[in-house]
Amino acid sequence: MTISRRTLLTAGASAGLLTACGSNTGRDDDAGAGPKLSQWYHQYGEAGTEQAVERYAAAYKKAKIDVQWRPGNYDQQTAAALLTDSGPDVFEGSPTLDQIQGGQVIDLSDLLEDVRDDFNPAVLAPKTYDGKVWGVPQVIDMQLLYYRKSLLSDAGVEPPATLDALIDAAAKLTTKKVKGLFLGNDGGAGVLGGTPLYAAGLELVTDDGKVGFDDPAAARTLAKLHQLYTDESLLLGAPADWSDPSAFLQGLTAMQWSGLWALPQVQKELGDDFGVLPFPKDGSGAPAVPVGAYGAAVSARSRHQDTAKDFVRWLWVERTDYQEDFALSYGFHIPARISLAKKADKLKTGAAAEAVRFTGEHGYAQPLLWTPAAQTAYQDALSRIIKSGANPESELRTVVRKVSAELDRVKKKS
Template sequence: MSALSRRTLLRGAAGLGAMTALAACGAGGDDTAPKALTAPSSGAPLAGSITVWSRSGDLFKVFDAAIAKFRAAYPQVTVDHQAVDIDAKLANTLISGAGVPDGSFWDDAKIAGQAEHLYDLTSLIAPYRDKTAPYKLSVNTVDGKVYGVPWDLDPGLLWYREDLLQDAGVDPAGLGTYDDLLTAARTLRERNPKAKPIHLDGDPFLGQLWLEMLANQQGTSLSDDQGKLRLESAEYQKILGWIKSAVDDKLVTHQPYLKPADLAALEDGTQAFVPWAIWWDFAPQTLLTKTKGKWRAAPLPAWTAGGARSGAMGGSSFVIPAKAKNPELAWRLYEFLTFTEPGYTAVYGKNDTYPGGLNTSVPSYLPALDPAKPLFEPVDALGGQDLWKVAVDVAKTIPAAAPIPAWWAKSVDYLGNNLQKLMEGKMSPDDVLSESTKQIQRNLVDRA
């Protein structure tokens, strides 16, 4: 069950606690401007020691093995790799300045809110800018400066039951737009009157995270790079109007993410479509015993013909605290893991923890996204589908975004909850947008 523990920790219920913890850790500390980190000028061999933090669990084991590759390449460097509850510890450590690591794995959602406590990595990232997914650069950039080393990319995909679509005569290749998806759902219901084919999530946090994936497809997000709200827009109106149509036509299963009722609906054929991040693949790999091997992945539908076929849903990067003792060595480690073939292959390729490779995200470094050189193997639980090719093809289409505001987690109390009322048929799209905007502006943006 190592796959379940890793993905549940990073992507499921723990994500809610992580994002909520962020809201309590606003910017603080001294007024010193963020320091810029540049590459050391000396040509001497790398030497010294660093302490880096990663999450505990099987992801820690994967990074530990990859760091061993770095140690082998640079034998004079010592890396103290520690398993830490980063969500509970890192933000407070950055603010206090006591016991900070030299580097740490961290959620993209937290970086903008703590930029003043991190090194400005702009000049170090510069050689890799054109080779890094635009989305990952954008969420790590604050006022034109880059504060995180972009790590994983979590593209949205359309998960579907191949057997149900075949039985109803629905060609997944024809699901080019979200209107096509509604039409396909109606076709499936004609075949099975009990079907409610499209998953809408019953958890306010994950529902809002999903909404942001759909907004990112259209090149927008809850706020712009200056923190100004842009929820009342044609893009969000389009998404919420689509949700209302699906709800009004009774085409949805509205259940919390992979809870027992959701799993039952996936297994018994009630649900056939799950528009979700790549990390949903742990469900058929570990939870869906009856339908294991029947699920497949396709690009998300587009909002307009020819539009982007994916958006990002979650993600993490590496950061270097401004009070790190040896930031240059931390950078060299993260440069190795992110931008070199031995590094990213050690993480995503076959390893003792994931014999077939790590398949719940893809690298954000574009040269690593070669369809002809898969880092992880075809997935047996998806009928042997080459998930790598599907994921990397759409990952390259994900639009850039904006830094995620520090108040994002608390906005779930407004937007996330109002979105649930829309899914329950208790609120209109216009009311969700107007009320959420007023609430977030008054209670979060203005107070920040």
């Protein structure tokens, strides 16, 4: 699958320093009408996106913007480039805590002085550190649960509002030809991440920088995911994985966890015979919806930081027409600005409107303090719990120790 915005939402996505970057940055001052800036994007899978961002760049008159489409492992390329003088001036990404603490990106807080409250807080929070904004969110991607209305109705099943109800519904909807639920070919081990914890009323990291799931409720919730994996109501081994809605559309499953990007295709093929839900709550928790957003950031090594900042404000704050176009014309995403999401015609009715509501009421993003090391420790344990039936209590005790040590490490650097 071509890299797309949905990679932000996969549980294992992280940046590294493994891939060398090219030297063609366009950093020269022969542009005539101001400096020449290089702007990096990852390679989108949606047709027309590259042409759109080139059109936006051409409309900016204070500098010549050299748009670079970067195939391959984009996050690793960018992480390496930020350590050199040959990297981008402006780049699409989610600055990591190490990059912020290491002075590799610059503070963009002043760009949002008059509009900060208009950005969805779930996606702005992971780009905020020490009260400062280090990346301006571009669009919102999210995951949600699709269900086939007719199949649920025929089985006498209500759309599940709790995790226990989801497990029961999956069992009742399973027949010889149809499985009740599809969470990915690994039973959800790769995609669910912290979503079940948030649904249980917990979190990955607390506001004061501590482990947010050192609670018996975490083990109880994750144990239920193993139950789903073993009771033969989950679809496993589908032709395509969770991000592709084909298993749902082909009638292989009555319910599927996927992304907002799948909604236009689902609507086209199923009409009104589907609905969408957040991940259902467990115990005293609340429904949860994972959201993610790349942002526009500025390299601290840019020789034209003021111009680069002006370009970011122009494109991602002032040009709301481009922001809506970018979100909804080349795929299906939610604008990062609350006001734009509310007024966009494509998001006003049906499942799309529900998705917008979910992000506002139940959306969460991985916190900035949730580092790749913490992610790896948790993700490995989650996989063992779901797929191998490892003891949730002992697995989570180990994860809590590792994550606590990692949080202590990053807080010492601040």
